[in-house]
Amino acid sequence: MEHCIKKYSGLVWTIAKRYVRDHSSAEDVVQETFVELWKSAKRYDPAIATESTFIGMLARRRAIDYARKESRRPQLDPLPDAELLTQLTTEPPSVAYSAGEDVREVIKQLPEDTQQIFFFHFEQGMTHPEIADKTGLPLGTIKTRLRRGLIEARNKLQHLGAAEPSTSYMS
Amino acid sequence: MINQELLKHFEELEAGRILGDLDADELQQWESLSKDPSCTVDLSLELTAAAIEAELSHDQETELSDSLMRQLQEDISKFTVADDHAELNDADNIVKLSAWKRAVTTPQIPWAIAALFAILFVANSLTQDGGPNTDQPIPAIALNPSPEEARDAILSNTKNLVQLDFGGTDSYNKMTGKVVWSDELQEGYMTLSNLPVNDPSKKQYQLWIVDPTRDTKPVDGGVFDIPEGQSTAVIAINNPLVITNPKAFVITMEQPGGVVVSKQQDVVAIAKAS
Numbered sequence: 001m002e003h004c005i006k007k008y009s010g011l012v013w014t015i016a017k018r019y020v021r022d023h024s025s026a027e028d029v030v031q032e033t034f035v036e037l038w039k040s041a042k043r044y045d046p047a048i049a050t051e052s053t054f055i056g057m058l059a060r061r062r063a064i065d066y067a068r069k070e071s072r073r074p075q076l077d078p079l080p081d082a083e084l085l086t087q088l089t090t091e092p093p094s095v096a097y098s099a100g101e102d103v104r105e106v107i108k109q110l111p112e113d114t115q116q117i118f119f120f121h122f123e124q125g126m127t128h129p130e131i132a133d134k135t136g137l138p139l140g141t142i143k144t145r146l147r148r149g150l151i152e153a154r155n156k157l158q159h160l161g162a163a164e165p166s167t168s169y170m171s
Numbered sequence: 172m173i174n175q176e177l178l179k180h181f182e183e184l185e186a187g188r189i190l191g192d193l194d195a196d197e198l199q200q201w202e203s204l205s206k207d208p209s210c211t212v213d214l215s216l217e218l219t220a221a222a223i224e225a226e227l228s229h230d231q232e233t234e235l236s237d238s239l240m241r242q243l244q245e246d247i248s249k250f251t252v253a254d255d256h257a258e259l260n261d262a263d264n265i266v267k268l269s270a271w272k273r274a275v276t277t278p279q280i281p282w283a284i285a286a287l288f289a290i291l292f293v294a295n296s297l298t299q300d301g302g303p304n305t306d307q308p309i310p311a312i313a314l315n316p317s318p319e320e321a322r323d324a325i326l327s328n329t330k331n332l333v334q335l336d337f338g339g340t341d342s343y344n345k346m347t348g349k350v351v352w353s354d355e356l357q358e359g360y361m362t363l364s365n366l367p368v369n370d371p372s373k374k375q376y377q378l379w380i381v382d383p384t385r386d387t388k389p390v391d392g393g394v395f396d397i398p399e400g401q402s403t404a405v406i407a408i409n410n411p412l413v414i415t416n417p418k419a420f421v422i423t424m425e426q427p428g429g430v431v432v433s434k435q436q437d438v439v440a441i442a443k444a445s
Contacts, residue, residue, distance in 0.1 A: 005243055009235045014228045019191065025431075027239045035246050035413055039357070049218050050225075057221035064191040068428065103226040121190075123227040128192060147186035154219040 005034060011052060012059045018125035019063035029066050033059045106156040114149040121146060181210045189217045246413050318405035322351060322360035329353045333417055335442035337363065343439045350420045350442045352408065359408040361420070366397045366404070366439070369424070376439065377429040378408060381419040389421060390414060394429040419443040 009030065016029035036058050044054050107118055120126040120134060128146075132139045184201040187193045193201060204210045235243075325332065337348035345365045352359035361378070369375060378392030393409025424437035 002244075002247070005235075005240075011225055011228055013235060015224060018228075027236065030235065030239060031242055031246065032412060034243055038247070048214070049222070052225040053218055053222040056225035056228075057217055060217075060221055060224060066431075067191065100226045103222050107223065118223065119227075122223050143187065143190075143192055144183075146190055146192070147183050150186045150190065150216060150220055150223075151182055153223065154215050157219060157222075158215065 004037070008052065008055045011056060014125070015056060015059040016063050016066075019060075019067040025066060026063075029059070029062045032066075033062045036062065102157060102160055103153075106153050106160065109156055110149055110152060114145050114152075117142060117145050118149055177204065178210065181205070182216075186216055189220050318360060318407055321358075321407065322362065322405055325353055325356060325358060325360070326351060329356060331355065333359075333444070335420065335444060337361070337420070337422070337440040337442040339365075339440045340438050342437075343367070346440055348440060348442070350408075352414070352417055352420075354415050354417075357410065357413060359410075361406045361408065361422075362403065363397070363406060363422075363440075364403040368397050368399050368401075371396045371427060373427065374424050375427050375429060377423050377425045377433065378406075379421040379423065379433060380408070380410060380414050380417050381421065382414050382417050384416045388432070389419075391429065391431075392420065394425070394427075417444075 012030050012033050013026065016026040016033070020026045020029050033055070037055060040058065044051075048054075049057070107115055110118065116135070117131055120131045121128075126134065128139055128142045131137075131142050135142070137145075181201070181204045184193065184197055184204065187197060188201055331354065333350075333352040333354070335350050337346065337350065339346035343366065346363065347365060348361060348363040350359060350361045366376070375394040375396060377394045379389035380392045381389045390410065390412050393407075395404075395406045397404055420442040421435075422439040422441075423433045423435060424439055425433060
């Protein structure tokens with residue numbers, strides 16, 4: 001457990017700070033993420049995701065939930081808590097998550113403007129309005145390109161993994 | 172029958188949900204479409220986002236504060252259930268559980284987790300001792316148990332439970348209820364009667380847990396709804412943080428999705444240890 005904290009605290013902290021700017025709230029997100037990790041650890045299956053992807057997913061959920069609550073946007077419900085992890089059916093989604101090189105390779109295959117938006121969003125942690133300011137693109141375009149880019153990246157990763165259709169978890 | 176265009180639209184909404192950028196209108200569309208059996212969602216988009224984020228973020232090194240590190244150490248030491256049953260793979264430091272994928276198929280999370288723990292406990296005690304280990308909590312819950320079954324199981328099989336009665340405040344004085352909580356399992360259920368039905372798009376009930384050993388502030392215990400036609404509802408407690416010594420459970424009415432800090436403007440009910 002201590003090894004895990006040492007190894008992944010940087011990743012979890014980076015993700016927490018990306019979505020929750022307040023320092024103390026980001027610390028809460030880190031703490032909640034690791035508690036969730038202790039709870040979910042037994043459900044982790046390396047066939048589905050690498051450790052860092054799994055932990056990154058938990059951190060993203062916590063951070064996004066926290067950001068939603070902080071922004072007091074009542075129309076947005078929290079993401080289902082650990083729902084996806086417990087609702088998997090017998091087949092894992094067949095996406096090649098194992099190698100970071102695959103992820104980078106796939107990003108390189110995206111259209112250049114999408115790559116740039118990915119860089120701003122995922123690496124720099126910029127918000128949509130910040131990206132819009134930086135690029136001069138309308139906010140709606142940023143949203144659309146991020147969403148479509150994510151879908152495209154998923155499809156390319158599936159292709160790399162000679163993927164079957166990914167598994168549904170909602171009955 | 173839903174058409175391809177709608178499926179594509181739903182996929183984009185799902186991507187937005189994962190990226191955390193759905194607006195209210197889009198969220199409504201997502202909720203509505205997600206009820207259609209044709210609009211299935213899978214892990215792949217979320218894992219892709221997490222993989223990209225992990226890959227692009229992992230070079231950034233950060234030192235956690237001493238106080239946070241201390242808190243995490245404390246959490247680890249308290250979280251005995253997870254520690255006792257974790258199975259570390261020495262080769263890659265991966266925690267594995269081969270049975271979970273077969274065991275967990277329900278969309279009802281807390282019950283699924285309870286069922287999973289039940290299987291783990293039974294399997295663990297059988298493999299270690301050749302028979303059930305009575306020292307460990309074994310919530311003998313069937314797969315996909317209802318909340319009532321999950322509650323009854325921990326009532327029957329778990330020691331050292333916290334059990335308190337709820338009392339409604341002035342506007343809710345007809346309500347009655349009980350809460351049962353296990354520190355060991357980090358699991359608990361509320362049985363609530365005569366609470367008014369809420370409209371989740373306008374207000375939601377939120378549980379708060381007062382645990383003086385961890386914080387002076389109450390800890391969020393999750394939001395929940397009382398649907399139409401249920402005079403008595405059994406609600407699973409959804410605690411993101413470890414609770415070790417709950418002294419009170421407080422239900423408030425809050426905005427949809429709950430709040431980070433309750434102003435306690437609408438306190439519904441309180442269950443307090445004497």
